[in-house]
Amino acid sequence: MSYASSSQGLSARRTSAQVAALVFGIIFLVIGVLGFIPGITANYSALYFSGYDSEAVLLGVFQVSVLHNVVHLLLGFLGLWMARTHSSAKTYLIGAGVLYLLLFLYGLIIPLNGAWNFVPFNWADNWLHLGLGAVMIILGFVLGSDNTRRTSGSRGSPGEGQIPN
Template sequence: MSDTDTNHVAGTHRTVAPVTAAVVGCVFLLVGILGFVPGATTGFDGMSFASHESEAMLLGVFQVSVLHNIVHLLFGVAGLVLARHHASARRYLLWGGVVYAVLFVYGLVVPEDSAANFVPVNAADDWLHLGLAVLMIGAALLTRLRPTEVRVSDAA
């Protein structure tokens, strides 16, 4: 069995990139689910499919819509699927980070009350997107430089 084959066998060593991509994917799934939960999301009754007119606020801070939540769910599933191999996990982290960098710039140039703000995003989202971009791209680059391994338990 080659080193790359052991990345998806329970109880074997996995590189940091797949573990990181899986954790990021799980966080996005959690955020996507919470976006539909009244209480975790305020203004839920007026949540629109997409647009700046959505009044829903995840954790009272981040503006969300049905489309925004669906994107989080899909991004989470992609992270879990691509976490199966080192190379695809690194691509997920790198290109996901690039997407979030673009979303950061998008949030800076598109006014919050504009029809072009279809995601929708607010200032808190913009800063979160910048942080995600830096963390994801950094993780992709660091896992390329240091193929450190972590032990995945048999229970995982």
């Protein structure tokens, strides 16, 4: 059986890390787009480019700005692009997870109603960043060690389905 080259794009069979990177990429794209839709984003008329004074809140909970939404869109596109190979998907999951943990720490340190809160964050964002960071890093390590391609319903024998070098 021949495998499609994953270096040329998404192959027909993806590793679990690639699927996870795709899923997070799609989620971040959807979140980024929803942040620009009035009704889904409350106080949309107070959606500013950046800064804590942006009063727009996604789903009535998460404080957003144009910059915040653009960051989600960029992370989404990056996830789709890096899902092309197993190693880049693993790098995406761990790297974006570390980024979210750093954003969580940043959100704890800065005053949420001050100039340093330029993205902006609120407490709901901070807790979400902690959860996303932890989940993405764990998935990156757990799924990143599984370098096998699986077909649905097929478990195969040990060593079967290894990605060719």
